[in-house]
Structure formats: C-alpha cells, structure tokens
Amino acid sequence: xxxxxxxxxxxxxxxxxxxxxxxxxxxxxxxxxxxxxxxxxxxxxxxxxxxxxxxxxxxxxxxxxxxxxxxxxxxxxxxxxxxxxxxxxxxxxxxxxxxxxxxxxxxxxxxxxxxxxxxxxxxxxxxxxxxxxxxxxxxxxx
Amino acid sequence: xxxxxxxxxxxxxxxxxxxxxxxxxxxxxxxxxxxxxxxxxxxxxxxxxxxxxxxxxxxxxxxxxxxxxxxxxxxxxxxxxxxxxxxxxxxxxxxxxxxxxx
Numbered sequence: 232x233x234x235x236x237x238x239x240x241x242x243x244x245x246x247x248x249x250x251x252x253x254x255x256x257x258x259x260x261x262x263x264x265x266x267x268x269x270x271x272x273x274x275x276x277x278x279x280x281x282x283x284x285x286x287x288x289x290x291x292x293x294x295x296x297x298x299x300x301x302x303x304x305x306x307x308x309x310x311x312x313x314x315x316x317x318x319x320x321x322x323x324x325x326x327x328x329x330x331x332x333x334x335x336x337x338x339x340x341x342x343x344x345x346x347x348x349x350x351x352x353x354x355x356x357x358x359x360x361x362x363x364x365x366x367x368x369x370x371x372x373x
Numbered sequence: 374x375x376x377x378x379x380x381x382x383x384x385x386x387x388x389x390x391x392x393x394x395x396x397x398x399x400x401x402x403x404x405x406x407x408x409x410x411x412x413x414x415x416x417x418x419x420x421x422x423x424x425x426x427x428x429x430x431x432x433x434x435x436x437x438x439x440x441x442x443x444x445x446x447x448x449x450x451x452x453x454x455x456x457x458x459x460x461x462x463x464x465x466x467x468x469x470x471x472x473x474x475x
Binding site for chain 1: 392394395396399402426428429430432433434436437457461464465
C-alpha cells in the first residue's frame with residue numbers, strides 16, 4: 232500500500248518546539264478528516280515522543296529531532312527520531328510511573344500515554360546512537 | 374499560556390489558560406509555587422476550564438503541587454477539565470481530585 236501523502240519535519244530540541252511539533256503533525260493529518268478525538272490523541276502522543284527526545288535523548292542539550300508522517304487512506308504512521316543518548320532498557324522506560332529523572336517532577340507516564348492514545352507503538356533504541364519511536368493510528372474507525 | 378490567581382479564604386484558586394506541556398509546565402510550576410508561598414493559603418484548586426491541551430507533563434505538574442499542598446496539611450482539587458483532559462487524568466488516577474461541585 233502506498234501512502235497518499237508524506238511529510239518530514241526537522242527541528243532542534245528546544246522545549247518550545249513541542250507545541251510546534253503537535254501543530255505540524257495535526258495539521259498534516261487533518262487533511263484525512265479524522266474525528267476531533269483522534270486528532271487530540273495524535274497531538275498528545277506526538278507531544279510525549281518529542282518531549283522524550285528533548286529531556287531524555289538530548290538531556291536538554293541541543294540536538295536534532297526528526298518527525299516523519301506517512302498518511303494512508305485509513306491510518307497514519309508517525310516516526311519521531313533523535314540522535315541522543317538512547318535508552319538502555321526500553322521495557323523499564325515503558326513501565327508506568329517509572330522516570331529516570333525524578334528530579335524533574337515528571338509523571339513517568341510518557342510511554343504509557345503513547346501506548347494508550349495510539350494503536351501501536353514500537354521503540355527502537357541504541358545506547359549512544361539515538362531513539363526512534365514509531366506509532367500508528369487508525370483514522371477511520373467508524 | 375497564562376495563569377491567574379484568586380484567593381478564597383485559605384484556598385488559592387489557580388486558573389490556567391492555554392496548553393500544558395513540558396515547556397509550559399516549568400513556567401507554571403514556578404509561578405504557582407511562588408504564589409502559594411506568598412499568600413496565606415493552605416488549599417489549592419486548579420481550574421482547567423481554559424486548558425486546551427495537556428499531556429503527561431500536566432500530570433507531573435498536578436502531582437507535584439499536590440505533594441506541596443499535602444505537606445502543609447491542605448487539600449488539593451481540580452475543576453472543569455475538558456473531556457480529552459479527563460482521559461489523561463484518569464490514566465494516572467489524578468481524576469479522583471476532580472471536584473464534584475460546579
């Protein structure tokens with residue numbers, strides 16, 4: 232199956248770009264006319280993935296984050312990638328309420344939110360090289 | 374993002390306007406905490422009526438403020454969250470703080 236549209240966005244890991252990333256992805260996906268609820272779920276998941284890259288991937292230093300969206304007739308595939316420090320133990324990182332940086336007052340719910348709000352989540356990570364978060368969401372489930 | 378404060382007896386009412394993410398939550402945290410220390414209050418109500426977006430950073434923000442309020446023996450509650458925000462509050466059991474009164 233061929234995507235009907237594709238986009239790629241690249242930006243530096245500044246926290247102010249979290250809202251930029253949400254807006255870019257939501258307006259791209261909006262052309263498929265999904266429900267407001269589906270769009271809200273996607274915005275939230277993208278926000279979590281980008282925040283993860285900023286805080287954990289780059290530890291709030293400057294780096295590049297890439298988002299790629301493949302839009303199909305009935306679903307969207309979103310990849311958020313960083314070239315940061317990577318995740319040693321992905322299963323542990325996904326545990327609800329676990330946070331590797333408790334000093335930041337984070338809830339430890341990032342991956343749980345991505346898993347709950349999207350239909351699928353795959354995390355690939357190589358320590359020292361970076362992390363790639365791949366998520367999919369059905370757009371027409373009525 | 375904007376935040377407004379009102380005092381009702383010993384309760385600080387915090388009304389947040391806009392989006393709560395990792396970026397804005399750091400600013401909100403500082404502004405709320407300094408107001409909470411300055412005012413003669415011990416309870417806190419966070420009004421989410423005008424919050425248009427919230428991710429897990431908002432959960433961290435609420436849980437952190439709850440700890441602070443509990444440490445002085447106060448009560449914490451949340452009011453007027455929109456349905457999409459209730460969804461994320463429920464995931465971490467923070468929804469039990471939602472006040473029943475209008």
